Amino acid sequence: MKNYNSKTIVFAFALLMLASVGCSRYAITTDLEEPLHAGTGMSIGAILDDLPADTPEENKPTYENIDYFKEQLAEQIEKKDIFAGVLVGHDNPDYELTGSILEYKKGSGFMRFIFGMGIGAAKVTISLTLTDKKTGEIVFGGNYTGSVTSEFSKGDKMFENVAKDFAKSLDKSLKKYGWKKN
Amino acid sequence: MSKSRVFIATLAFMTCLIATGFPAGKNGTIILDDGRRIDDTEYKIVKMYKIIEVVKIEGVAVKIKYSFNRISALLDEDGVDVTEKYLGKYAVRKSSPNPNKTKPTSEASEAKSAKASSPTESPPTPTDGNEATTARQETEIADAPTPASSPPDTLRGDSESETVRTGLHESEQTTPIPARRNTPGETWRTDRARQRQLRPSYQRLWNFGIRVGSNFSIPTGQFYDGITSGPGFGADFMVPITHELAFRGTVSKSGMKWDDNFGFFFDDPTITIVAQDNSFNATRISAAAEYYFYNREGEFPPKVVGFFYSGLGAIVHDITSTITARDNTTSQVATVTVTDSFTEFILVTGVGADLMFSPSFGLEVAGTMDIVVLGSKGASTPQYAYVFDLRLGVISLF
Numbered sequence: 001m002k003n004y005n006s007k008t009i010v011f012a013f014a015l016l017m018l019a020s021v022g023c024s025r026y027a028i029t030t031d032l033e034e035p036l037h038a039g040t041g042m043s044i045g046a047i048l049d050d051l052p053a054d055t056p057e058e059n060k061p062t063y064e065n066i067d068y069f070k071e072q073l074a075e076q077i078e079k080k081d082i083f084a085g086v087l088v089g090h091d092n093p094d095y096e097l098t099g100s101i102l103e104y105k106k107g108s109g110f111m112r113f114i115f116g117m118g119i120g121a122a123k124v125t126i127s128l129t130l131t132d133k134k135t136g137e138i139v140f141g142g143n144y145t146g147s148v149t150s151e152f153s154k155g156d157k158m159f160e161n162v163a164k165d166f167a168k169s170l171d172k173s174l175k176k177y178g179w180k181k182n
Numbered sequence: 183m184s185k186s187r188v189f190i191a192t193l194a195f196m197t198c199l200i201a202t203g204f205p206a207g208k209n210g211t212i213i214l215d216d217g218r219r220i221d222d223t224e225y226k227i228v229k230m231y232k233i234i235e236v237v238k239i240e241g242v243a244v245k246i247k248y249s250f251n252r253i254s255a256l257l258d259e260d261g262v263d264v265t266e267k268y269l270g271k272y273a274v275r276k277s278s279p280n281p282n283k284t285k286p287t288s289e290a291s292e293a294k295s296a297k298a299s300s301p302t303e304s305p306p307t308p309t310d311g312n313e314a315t316t317a318r319q320e321t322e323i324a325d326a327p328t329p330a331s332s333p334p335d336t337l338r339g340d341s342e343s344e345t346v347r348t349g350l351h352e353s354e355q356t357t358p359i360p361a362r363r364n365t366p367g368e369t370w371r372t373d374r375a376r377q378r379q380l381r382p383s384y385q386r387l388w389n390f391g392i393r394v395g396s397n398f399s400i401p402t403g404q405f406y407d408g409i410t411s412g413p414g415f416g417a418d419f420m421v422p423i424t425h426e427l428a429f430r431g432t433v434s435k436s437g438m439k440w441d442d443n444f445g446f447f448f449d450d451p452t453i454t455i456v457a458q459d460n461s462f463n464a465t466r467i468s469a470a471a472e473y474y475f476y477n478r479e480g481e482f483p484p485k486v487v488g489f490f491y492s493g494l495g496a497i498v499h500d501i502t503s504t505i506t507a508r509d510n511t512t513s514q515v516a517t518v519t520v521t522d523s524f525t526e527f528i529l530v531t532g533v534g535a536d537l538m539f540s541p542s543f544g545l546e547v548a549g550t551m552d553i554v555v556l557g558s559k560g561a562s563t564p565q566y567a568y569v570f571d572l573r574l575g576v577i578s579l580f
Binding site: 029047048049050057100125127 | 228230231232233235247248249250251252271272274367368369370371372
């Protein structure tokens with residue numbers, strides 16, 4: 001059998017690790033069937049509590065977390081120039097983005113700082129759906145996970161990660177249709 | 183072991199690890215929260231993303247994903263409800279009290295017939311497995327009711343304002359609440375910082391308070407041998423930090439007395455003490471943290487507020503003796519006044535209650551214990567003495 005040098009082994013191992021941990025952080029449940037209407041506006045609607053029924057109140061995110069998440073969603077979607085405008089809580093949008101939080105672990109910044117290695121990690125799983133308000137149809141949606149394991153990151157970073165992933169996945173889906181940015 | 187074997191072993195291990203990470207397929211029926219029933223399916227549960235991935239319907243390969251929050255029930259091939267078995271704690275959720283949970287079979291049948299007749303419904307389209315999903319399968323969720331949840335939170339609303347009780351004066355003022363973007367249906371709690379802002383119990387209920395009262399001090403311990411208890415007076419000044427906590431500064435004078443058997447005398451027989459007046463006073467100055475407790479479920483502002491405090495300070499002892507003596511040889515009479523003062527460190531602690539007659543005025547009853555730290559004073563261990571106070575006074579809040 002051919003002998004492999006140490007660099008080859010390290011490279012192969014790194015490749016395997018990447019293959020195992022570098023998977024996407026979301027699963028699309030409803031993909032776009034057609035491009036979005038050009039020049040439309042989007043509103044960010046309700047982010048609901050769909051955590052398991054036995055989740056104690058203190059283990060749930062706060063209004064402040066949700067506000068931050070909505071701001072991040074608006075910011076990240078705006079960056080992609082998909083919509084003519086992105087508003088939070090607008091009454092009459094063309095599209096509305098809503099969500100349900102399915103999993104939330106606040107984590108501990110202190111534990112992350114002291115121990116690292118995933119101890120004290122924060123994690124959130126959110127189901128996000130984009131609805132065409134005119135037809136009432138869900139045009140795009142998926143479940144997104146965000147986590148923070150770094151000792152130097154705040155737990156809120158996971159919401160930012162989810163927002164980025166949503167904007168990225170929507171943009172990616174639109175590109176299949178040769179979507180032109182606003 | 184050669185490097186190639188290490189490589190192969192690592193590869194095999196990682197392959198196994200990855201392979202075991204893929205969930206095994208399950209067969210049965212999926213009932214969605216909109217009542218749709220998908221029979222004869224093979225599906226996988228991907229807990230990482232909280233989704234169920236349908237891979238086959240009636241033997242035809244498909245790739246459809248449903249979020250856990252869309253699943254009403256999972257039935258196995260025998261029609262047994264396996265929702266809890268497969269979804270665990272996600273089998274029951276706050277926002278989806280779907281009746282299909284309890285009656286999966288009958289309602290699912292109705293859903294099935296509804297599905298057949300509905301023009302908007304289309305059965306999942308078989309795909310080649312490369313597409314991420316079949317679109318439009320989640321249409322109905324748009325019309326799903328908002329969660330049956332608690333009443334709308336008072337924090338909600340963009341330009342809402344809220345009346346907040348701000349003091350014992352029972353005055354109410356309208357405090358503007360910062361604009362929020364929460365939407366009806368959202369039932370999240372607010373964080374502690376905001377609770378402090380809004381909850382009356384976290385408010386500073388008054389700007390400062392004063393207590394004035396008389397006390398009866400009881401000194402104990404070897405250090406105070408020959409000193410008896412006596413009345414005094416004192417005053418406190420409180421500055422609230424929160425409604426529960428205040429800084430407290432105290433100055434009090436304890437009118438202790440010498441014991442009747444105590445007195446001065448001269449060794450010289452030619453001098454006779456005609457009269458002597460000895461006094462002993464202790465002045466205490468202390469700083470403490472004072473914590474308030476009251477019935478949070480009861481009337482507000484509370485009529486009875488308990489408190490305890492703890493802190494440190496100093497006690498200044500003043501001795502004054504006025505002695506009138508006569509020289510027996512000359513019959514000359516003279517009066518001499520002798521004074522002395524010494525200070526010791528004290529630890530103060532106490533408990534009491536304020537009985538409020540009005541929001542800003544009340545009666546105070548308290549008991550305190552001051553530990554006088556005397557140092558070693560020649561002994562092998564630190565020596566302590568104690569001064570107990572019983573206090574009755576009045577309190578005014580401003």
